[in-house]
Amino acid sequence: MATERESETVHLNVEGCPDGKLQAIWGLGNQLFAFSGSTPNTRSKGRPAENRAASDICDVRWNTEMHTSITRKLVNETHNVFVMLQGQVASSTGSNLQSQMVMSSKQYRAILKACSMDLMHMAETCEDEGERESFEDQIQIFEMIQLIWGFCQILFIEVTPDGLLLNQLLDWIKWHFTDGKRLAVDILHDEIPAEHPAYWEAIFRLLLQGEVDSVRKLLSLNTSNQNEAFLSVDELLRKMPQWAHYHHALSAAEFDMKWRHWRDECQRRLEEGHYVAFPNLETLVMVLCGDENVFAEMKDMCGSWYHLLVSKMLYQNPTVRAPDLHHYAEACMEEFTLSGTRMGELDNILLAAIQFDIHQVIKDSSAFLSTGSWWFVSHFTDLLHHCGQLDTQNLAYGSNLREFLLLEYASSLMSHKSLWQVGIDYLDYCSVFGRTYITQFINHMSLDNEKKAHKLLHICEERNMQEEVQTICKVMGMKSLRRGKLGAALSWFLRSRDVTATSKLTERLIMEYSKTGQFEYTDILDNLGPAMFLSNRLTFLVKYREFHKLYESGETNKAASLLLSLLEARLAPRTFWITLFKDATPLLESKEVIFNSGQTYVLMHCLEELRHELDAKTDISQKLTDMEKDKLDLLQLCLTRNLSKAIKAEGTVKTS
Amino acid sequence: MVSVLNTIDTAHEDMVHDAQLDYYGTKLATCSSDRSIKVFDVRNGQQTLISDLTGHEGPVWQLAWAHPMFGSTLASCGYDRKVIIWKETNGTWAKLYEYSNHDSSVNSVAFAPHEFGLLLACGSSDGTISILSSTGDGTWDSKKINNAHSIGCNAVSWAPAVTPNALFDTGNRPPTVKRIVSGGCDNLVKIWREEDGQWIEEQKLEGHSDWVRDVAWAPSIGLPKSIIATCSQDCRVIIWTNDGTSNTWSSKVLQKFNDVVWHVSWSITGNILAVSGGDNKVSLWKESTEGQWVCISDVNKGQGQISEGQRTLQ
Numbered sequence: 001m002a003t004e005r006e007s008e009t010v011h012l013n014v015e016g017c018p019d020g021k022l023q024a025i026w027g028l029g030n031q032l033f034a035f036s037g038s039t040p041n042t043r044s045k046g047r048p049a050e051n052r053a054a055s056d057i058c059d060v061r062w063n064t065e066m067h068t069s070i071t072r073k074l075v076n077e078t079h080n081v082f083v084m085l086q087g088q089v090a091s092s093t094g095s096n097l098q099s100q101m102v103m104s105s106k107q108y109r110a111i112l113k114a115c116s117m118d119l120m121h122m123a124e125t126c127e128d129e130g131e132r133e134s135f136e137d138q139i140q141i142f143e144m145i146q147l148i149w150g151f152c153q154i155l156f157i158e159v160t161p162d163g164l165l166l167n168q169l170l171d172w173i174k175w176h177f178t179d180g181k182r183l184a185v186d187i188l189h190d191e192i193p194a195e196h197p198a199y200w201e202a203i204f205r206l207l208l209q210g211e212v213d214s215v216r217k218l219l220s221l222n223t224s225n226q227n228e229a230f231l232s233v234d235e236l237l238r239k240m241p242q243w244a245h246y247h248h249a250l251s252a253a254e255f256d257m258k259w260r261h262w263r264d265e266c267q268r269r270l271e272e273g274h275y276v277a278f279p280n281l282e283t284l285v286m287v288l289c290g291d292e293n294v295f296a297e298m299k300d301m302c303g304s305w306y307h308l309l310v311s312k313m314l315y316q317n318p319t320v321r322a323p324d325l326h327h328y329a330e331a332c333m334e335e336f337t338l339s340g341t342r343m344g345e346l347d348n349i350l351l352a353a354i355q356f357d358i359h360q361v362i363k364d365s366s367a368f369l370s371t372g373s374w375w376f377v378s379h380f381t382d383l384l385h386h387c388g389q390l391d392t393q394n395l396a397y398g399s400n401l402r403e404f405l406l407l408e409y410a411s412s413l414m415s416h417k418s419l420w421q422v423g424i425d426y427l428d429y430c431s432v433f434g435r436t437y438i439t440q441f442i443n444h445m446s447l448d449n450e451k452k453a454h455k456l457l458h459i460c461e462e463r464n465m466q467e468e469v470q471t472i473c474k475v476m477g478m479k480s481l482r483r484g485k486l487g488a489a490l491s492w493f494l495r496s497r498d499v500t501a502t503s504k505l506t507e508r509l510i511m512e513y514s515k516t517g518q519f520e521y522t523d524i525l526d527n528l529g530p531a532m533f534l535s536n537r538l539t540f541l542v543k544y545r546e547f548h549k550l551y552e553s554g555e556t557n558k559a560a561s562l563l564l565s566l567l568e569a570r571l572a573p574r575t576f577w578i579t580l581f582k583d584a585t586p587l588l589e590s591k592e593v594i595f596n597s598g599q600t601y602v603l604m605h606c607l608e609e610l611r612h613e614l615d616a617k618t619d620i621s622q623k624l625t626d627m628e629k630d631k632l633d634l635l636q637l638c639l640t641r642n643l644s645k646a647i648k649a650e651g652t653v654k655t656s
Numbered sequence: 657m658v659s660v661l662n663t664i665d666t667a668h669e670d671m672v673h674d675a676q677l678d679y680y681g682t683k684l685a686t687c688s689s690d691r692s693i694k695v696f697d698v699r700n701g702q703q704t705l706i707s708d709l710t711g712h713e714g715p716v717w718q719l720a721w722a723h724p725m726f727g728s729t730l731a732s733c734g735y736d737r738k739v740i741i742w743k744e745t746n747g748t749w750a751k752l753y754e755y756s757n758h759d760s761s762v763n764s765v766a767f768a769p770h771e772f773g774l775l776l777a778c779g780s781s782d783g784t785i786s787i788l789s790s791t792g793d794g795t796w797d798s799k800k801i802n803n804a805h806s807i808g809c810n811a812v813s814w815a816p817a818v819t820p821n822a823l824f825d826t827g828n829r830p831p832t833v834k835r836i837v838s839g840g841c842d843n844l845v846k847i848w849r850e851e852d853g854q855w856i857e858e859q860k861l862e863g864h865s866d867w868v869r870d871v872a873w874a875p876s877i878g879l880p881k882s883i884i885a886t887c888s889q890d891c892r893v894i895i896w897t898n899d900g901t902s903n904t905w906s907s908k909v910l911q912k913f914n915d916v917v918w919h920v921s922w923s924i925t926g927n928i929l930a931v932s933g934g935d936n937k938v939s940l941w942k943e944s945t946e947g948q949w950v951c952i953s954d955v956n957k958g959q960g961q962i963s964e965g966q967r968t969l970q
Contacts, residue, residue, distance in 0.1 A: 022932055022936045022937060022938050023674075023675070023918070023919055023932045023938070024919075024921070024930050024932055024938040025675055025676060025677055025921065026677075026921060026922070026923045026924060026930065027677060027681045028681050028924060029924075031681075032930060032938070033664075033675060033677060033684065034938060035666075035672060035675050035686075056663040056664060056665050056666070057663065057664040057666060057675055057684065057686070058663050058664075059663070059664070059698075401945055404945050407925075407927070411925065411927070432878065432879075433877055433878050433879075433925075435878065436876065436877050436878035436925070437877075437925045440875055440924050440925045440926075441924065441925070443679075444679060444680060444681065444924050445680065446680030446681065446682045446699070447680070447724075448682075448699070471725060471770070474725045475724045475725045478724070478725055478726075478727055482727065482745065482746065
């Protein structure tokens with residue numbers, strides 16, 4: 001079945017698209033927009049609705065199983081376990097690490113179990129037929145995953161030092177096959193338990209799972225319980241050696257001896273005909289003796305070959321070790337296939353696990369259990385990888401299996417509006433491709449609002465992704481600019497360290513000042529710090545703003561020399577020089593000498609330069625009004641007056 | 657499991673030739689034989705027609721979105737030999753620039769990676785490829801590759817801007833070489849490289865036996881490897897790979913399809929290739945752990961699992 005599936009070519013086929021070429025464009029993650037490349041020319045208004053699909057575009061997504069409200073919880077909770085596990089892998093070693101692995105495996109399974117139960121609740125309370133079916137499908141998948149995971153945990157993760165695994169296998173079987181226990185509860189609540197139609201069935205089912213105490217309890221309710229045969233069985237059951245009680249005290253060989261001794265006793269009593277009067281008791285003791293034929297009869301109560309396998313091992317070979325298990329598995333499987341039971345994917349996966357073919361387990365699980373999501377195989381493979389159960393060499397594809405699957409899982413979270421953040425964390429642990437994946441996804445995340453932008457920036461900064469930071473800031477800056485939010489745009493451009501955009505924007509701010517005489521965005525300008533050196537224009541604007549502050553606070557000398565240095569350094573756009581000269585005028589006309597003769601010469605030189613350019617009829621001259629040109633003449637006069645004033649003052653100083 | 661979340665009715669009055677999502681997947685542009693281009697807002701599962709752009713005088717073949725750092729900018733090309741660049745300002749779309757220096761239908765337009773600035777490649781039936789570049793102040797320069805493909809050029813695609821071995825290198829890198837791949841009616845795939853402001857032919861890839869319909873250079877996934885997918889009238893899709901050290905490209909035929917293959921496109925992370933053909937099907941291909949290209953098998957389980965009101969994929 002699995003191989004059939006692999007060779008099958010799969011098509012996205014959007015129903016309702018008439019003949020013509022279907023095309024598709026990519027969205028984020030596992031998302032396509034599919035549309036029919038052709039629309040009949042005959043399209044006209046008012047045609048039947050079903051044909052309208054021709055010009056439709058379908059938003060198609062896959063691997064979305066983890067996007068529902070219940071499974072999202074699974075994603076988020078297991079995300080924590082995953083991140084913690086990666087930390088432990090980095091920090092601990094040896095047996096300490098192994099016990100952490102076991103713990104993580106159990107945590108994953110517990111979360112999955114909880115999710116499965118939530119789904120069951122939903123399925124029970126759900127009124128919509130289709131919805132319920134989809135819940136039930138999912139529950140079924142989750143149940144299989146639990147079964148596989150539990151089994152593989154015993155074989156590959158929680159490996160016992162002595163290699164014995166029967167007790168763990170029994171726990172696994174008891175956890176997943178609960179019919180016996182449920183029947184027993186019903187019987188115990190019955191008025192005359194021993195006459196309950198399922199009385200013996202319950203006993204056998206429990207016996208097959210090694211629930212000796214429960215079996216004894218049920219037997220004690222029988223009306224013949226004081227009969228010698230019953231007392232004899234009770235004794236056998238009571239004396240049955242249980243590895244769980246002995247494994248601290250005995251070696252496996254010693255236990256085996258003890259167990260064989262007990263079985264010989266069972267055999268002897270059976271052969272001596274102690275139970276001929278009670279056929280059911282006889283069958284029971286035959287089970288204790290590990291009789292091959294009686295197991296064949298009981299296979300339906302086991303329900304599956306793997307249950308049968310565990311039951312048989314319990315009574316035939318309780319000290320079986322993991323590598324030998326497969327010798328017995330095939331016979332159990334055959335027991336079922338001969339009677340017409342078809343082996344499915346689940347059976348193949350479990351068999352592959354018994355054969356220690358981990359790659360086959362992962363491969364089949366990927367093909368069979370990952371149609372909805374990659375949650376299981378990715379987490380499971382990650383665990384096995386850290387347990388050293390997978391060869392870590394790189395595949396032809398460029399990375400290892402663990403990373404391959406983690407990338408799949410992370411990508412499947414990307415088309416969801418909030419889970420993408422979880423996806424990013426998983427990509428962090430993909431050493432080969434993770435970073436590029438993050439980069440590509442981040443680059444394609446829509447910057448709907450400032451909050452989202454800051455979130456993305458934070459992610460990039462944590463990972464030292466400078467180029468992406470710059471790109472995001474630039475896009476946000478352009479967005480703010482288009483909306484006329486110049487202050488916000490400025491801070492975005494500064495953050496992206498974009499010189500050209502910053503200069504252009506600063507020029508706009510300078511122009512606005514020229515028009516209104518008011519400074520906007522003073523909070524940003526006054527707190528720029530070294531950022532102002534990003535662009536000359538910006539440096540000028542900040543310094544110019546400083547000039548105004550100095551002037552207002554009466555520090556005229558400082559203000560004057562700053563103004564002069566702005567002109568001298570030629571930081572200001574030429575068109576703005578008029579404004580600077582205007583600002584200089586009151587300083588020139590004050591009673592005291594503020595600009596000394598040297599400074600005045602510089603000013604005069606700058607004025608000359610401006611006039612020269614005006615005469616040359618460059619762009620600037622067109623931007624100046626006649627009135628402004630008149631002002632230049634006035635300024636010339638001011639400068640001359642100041643010069644004489646300064647020379648006089650300087651002369652006075654010199655002589656004194 | 658595959659599910660259809662929404663459908664968008666484009667209301668075009670004739671054949672739809674191309675649809676393109678903007679960089680963030682929030683705007684969808686479509687173009688048609690009805691000479692119009694429509695822009696939709698497709699955020700949060702809704703779809704609103706933002707603009708209906710008219711300006712072409714014939715069928716519009718293809719569209720391309722520029723990187724958002726250049727604002728909302730869209731390029732279109734068509735049968736009327738024109739390339740038009742459209743821009744949105746304060747919610748209004750208008751023609752930014754019109755280029756009409758081709759002698760025949762313009763079949764393909766593609767914007768360069770944003771690292772190179774606002775740069776557009778156009779492939780035309782006149783056999784030439786134009787490279788238009790914006791100087792930033794509203795004027796546009798153009799360069800032309802003459803006789804790129806005899807009879808005509810059908811598709812152009814840009815190489816990613818990152819140097820292929822940039823995986824662990826996060827420092828400042830020198831600007832990378834600009835490369836374009838093109839496919840044409842001469843059954844050839846060609847790779848062009850810019851050198852001292854001129855475009856020169858770097859490679860000629862022979863493998864198709866009929867018109868090459870589409871070419872797609874894969875996004876860089878961090879390995880020192882370049883991958884190009886091409887498809888053709890010969891019903892084949894070819895994956896071309898270059899190991900990043902030598903000058904040779906090896907080719908692998910993805911599959912022989914039953915019909916003409918019209919389009920190939922890579923997912924954002926370059927790990928899945930979508931192939932669409934004349935058989936009205938889109939198939940998805942992925943490189944397996946063994947390095948083989950396989951059709952991914954998990955997209956067809958949607959039947960019957962989609963609730964009412966949604967359409968079924970099979």
